[in-house]
Amino acid sequence: MTDATHSAAIPALAQAQSYPVIRLSPEVASSAERWIAVEAPVAIEVNGLGYAVMMASPAGLVEFGTGFVFTEKLVATLDDLIDVTPHEVAQGWLLRIRVAEHCFAAVRERIRHRIADSGCGLCGLENLEQALRPLPMIETAPLAEPSAIFAALAALPAAQMLNRQTGAVHSAALCSAQGAIELAREDVGRHNAFDKLIGAALLSGRAMDRGFVLLSSRCSYELVEKAAIAGVTMLVTISAPTSLAVERSKACGLTLVSLARADNVLVLNDPHGLFTTTIPAADEMTAAK
Known part of the structure; x- marks a missing residue:
């Protein structure tokens, strides 16, 4: 361009x-x-x-x-x-x-x-x-540690300047593998905010596969599609997903985390075992009792 x-x-x-x-x-x-x-x-x-x-x-x-x-x-x-x-x-x-x-x-x-x-x-x-167009397969595992999600959630409010002013817009943030917010864009439409973030990353030459994307909205299937097309390896949304969003994430190998809160998150698709390795095995839990 x-x-x-x-x-x-x-x-x-x-x-x-x-x-x-x-x-x-x-x-x-x-x-x-x-x-x-x-x-x-x-x-x-x-x-x-x-x-x-x-x-x-x-x-x-x-x-x-x-x-x-x-x-x-x-x-x-x-x-x-x-x-x-x-x-x-x-x-x-x-x-x-x-x-x-x-x-x-x-x-x-x-x-x-x-x-x-x-x-x-x-x-x-x-x-x-x-x-339901064909999506590219995401072969690369996310680099982010689970703790990075909670770091990004804590940092997001500071990047939501328009939302602090109005309380009526969505945010899309590109986060590093450590959870630092590198880019953030806001819009009244959740799709628009994500498109703006992808555009900003393209124009600035930032890769979108190094960390993850955090969205302030619910997760509908088209947001999963945008993530896959942009090369995002992990998508985190604050609100709940739809069933089609989960199925599409499974189809393209996108790590999907939703209902992200300060105290817990819900992992809907973990194709690379990023989160399952953090859960204690059953025998370890028995031994701990």
């Missing part, structure tokens, strides 16, 4: 707006101000063709577009992406993306199967074969 793409990045935008509210308690009502997360429609255009309309936080749109075309498998490498340019329009934002000509057949094929726009991740895909 050329330097022109980076120069097209929009300046820092207000991601929250202050609104007058009435704070009501059983005893009294009072006037107050509340910061509300900004949500805006972002129309994505690829090589001149309308591709999707997503509801998103209107910041980091170059990163968002980069991650979006990558996880949609419209491009295979950053070299296939020519330009990402956001434009503010009356109704919201227009994200104009140009990809290499040899990638355009994939764009046309995906558009052919779209019948509606949706925030669920299917985006109007016509059939199940298109929805």
Whole structure:
């Protein structure tokens, strides 16, 4: 991708707006101000063709577009992406993306199967074969120790600046093998936050297979798919997964951890035995009694 793409990045935008509210308690009502997360429609255009309309936080749109075309498998490498340019329009934002000509057949094929726009991740895909696309197998074992998950959970609030202000956005964080947060992105949509994180990693040349990704949301199957496509070896989510998310993680060999809390986590898929080795054997537990 050329330097022109980076120069097209929009300046820092207000991601929250202050609104007058009435704070009501059983005893009294009072006037107050509340910061509300900004949500805006972002129309994505690829090589001149309308591709999707997503509801998103209107910041980091170059990163968002980069991650979006990558996880949609419209491009295979950053070299296939020519330009990402956001434009503010009356109704919201227009994200104009140009990809290499040899990638355009994939764009046309995906558009052919779209019948509606949706925030669920299917985006109007016509059939199940298109929805449950083949995923790359993850052969590499995660490098992170189990303790790194708890370190990242403790560090995440400091990286959630917009969420601290509004309490209404999702976060996606790239964490080191020791649990340090290396990159974090926020958005009103959990898919968008993850796409922004993937885009930021691509643009900065950061590998996503060294540590793990921590998401503040529930784990739906399309987040597992994005992780697999981006080369993530372990995905950790704060809320619960769906059954399809678990099955897709098993199909592609992604280590999946959900319901991550400060005191315990739930391991749904552990293909490399990262966690089972930490559980005492039955005879050891008997001997300890």
